[in-house]
Amino acid sequence: MIITLKYFGLLVDITQKKEEVFRLDESKVSVSFLKSKMETAYEELKNTNYSIAINQSMSSLDYTIKDQDVVAFLPPFAGG
Incomplete structure (x- = not known):
């Protein structure tokens, strides 16, 4: 399974990447x-x-990720 991971805000600083393609050997993977x-x-x-x-919708931890999904890691957002 191949998925795309995207990082935003301070998570870019932590990972040193804005995006990466990630290959998983498992066929069923939860968030x-x-x-x-x-x-x-x-x-x-x-x-x-x-x-x-996942695919621009907030996800629960038990959601099953599918091949070609786009997974975004989002920092807390402040309103104003």
């Missing part, structure tokens, strides 16, 4: 599993609040 995998790859994410959106 929770991906989050854990990314926090292992980028340890500073563990101490950061962020949300995850």
Whole structure:
């Protein structure tokens, strides 16, 4: 499975990337599993609040990611 990961705001600073293509060997992957995998790859994410959106819709941690999905890591937004 191939997915595209996009990072915004301070998450770009942590990952040093705005976007990356990620290959997963597993055929069924939950958002929770991906989050854990990314926090292992980028340890500073563990101490950061962020949300995850799949294909431009906010996602729950139990959502199953599909091949070719676009996963966005979003920092907290302040209103005003």
